[in-house]
Amino acid sequence: MGPSTRTAAVSIQAGGVKLPGLLRLPSDASALILFAHGSGSSRLSPRNTYVAEHLGQAGFGTLLFDLLTEQEEEVDETAELRFDIPLLSARLSAATEWTLRQPLLGGLAVGYFAASTGAAAALTAAAQLPEVAAVVSRGGRPDLAGPALSRVRAATLLIVGGNDPQVLTLNRYALQQLSCETELAVVPGATHLFAEPGALTQVASLATAWFRRHATLQRALAGRRNDGVSRATRT
Numbered sequence: 411m412g413p414s415t416r417t418a419a420v421s422i423q424a425g426g427v428k429l430p431g432l433l434r435l436p437s438d439a440s441a442l443i444l445f446a447h448g449s450g451s452s453r454l455s456p457r458n459t460y461v462a463e464h465l466g467q468a469g470f471g472t473l474l475f476d477l478l479t480e481q482e483e484e485v486d487e488t489a490e491l492r493f494d495i496p497l498l499s500a501r502l503s504a505a506t507e508w509t510l511r512q513p514l515l516g517g518l519a520v521g522y523f524a525a526s527t528g529a530a531a532a533l534t535a536a537a538q539l540p541e542v543a544a545v546v547s548r549g550g551r552p553d554l555a556g557p558a559l560s561r562v563r564a565a566t567l568l569i570v571g572g573n574d575p576q577v578l579t580l581n582r583y584a585l586q587q588l589s590c591e592t593e594l595a596v597v598p599g600a601t602h603l604f605a606e607p608g609a610l611t612q613v614a615s616l617a618t619a620w621f622r623r624h625a626t627l628q629r630a631l632a633g634r635r636n637d638g639v640s641r642a643t644r645t
Contacts, residue, residue: 415466416514422475424504427482431475431505434462439471441519441543441625442509446477446502446528446535457603457610461523461548464614470621471518473509477501477531495554498531499538506539519543521625522564523617529568530554537561544624546617549577549602552584559587565624566592569613571600591624 415436422429435442443465445458455474462472477498502522509515521544524532529550536542537558545566552559552568566588568581578596585594595616600609 420473420475422505422508424501424508427479427501429475429477429479429501429505431473433471433473434466435471435514436466436469438469439518440469441521441621442471442473442515443521443523443621443625444502444505444509445472445474446498446522446524446532447474447526455525457548458523458525460610461614461617464611465523465618465621468618468622470521470618470625471515473505475505477528493527493554495527495530495534495556498527499534502531502535503539506535506541510541519625521545521621524548524550527551527554530556533562533566534558536564536566544621546620547581548613548617549574549604551577551580552588553580555584559584560589562588562590564590565620566590567616567620568592568594569616570594570596571602571604571609572596572598573600574602577602593620 415434418433420431420433422431447455447458458474462474465472506520520541522532522542523546525548529547529552532545533552533555536545542564545564547568549570568585570578570581581594585592597609597612600606604610604613
């Protein structure tokens with residue numbers, strides 16, 4: 411039997427709007443992974459839900475939430491807001507800060523799982539927030555993060571389908587701009603949405619291993635630092 415999991419619908423204040431989300435938190439969670447979906451998607455994305463369930467089984471907490479309000483999605487006929495990276499990254503940052511203030515979440519390491527334009531938002535937010543330990547991008551557009559790429563310190567994994575040549579080229583460009591620990595993983599035979607049999611399972615496995623390696627490690631190191639401070643204070 412795996413650890414018990416608490417599931418709750420949440421509402422995140424981000425500037426002047428409230429963003430609906432779904433929080434899943436295993437009792438022994440070592441880190442919380444926030445999902446930044448891509449243009450035209452939402453917290454109900456079946457692909458992100460699949461990855462979130464896989465991470466939950468591995469003991470990670472997950473937070474899937476909408477970067478745009480329902481009203482914004484309805485009026486965004488030109489997709490302008492969906493490509494507004496400063497807006498999306500600001501809302502992801504607000505969601506991250508919200509989690510850090512929650513009693514049950516504040517002690518967890520933080521990671522981002524992102525897709526499409528959400529990858530640029532995640533990397534832009536990570537460049538500003540030292541609390542972010544790791545970022546995983548699935549079929550993302552990290553190139554849209556622009557100058558922020560050189561300031562990212564969170565360990566970053568870029569996952570691209572082998573049959574998604576344009577996005578693969580853009581990810582290789584972004585890889586050259588990143589100065590943090592980074593890796594490009596190509597899933598053979600996969601296209602942009604990773605709809606091929608077994609492709610999304612590979613994505614989930616790669617993401618789980620990356621977060622185990624980096625997000626969980628950061629929490630352990632932070633625990634040692636805090637323990638060292640406590641001992642020094644007692645003496």
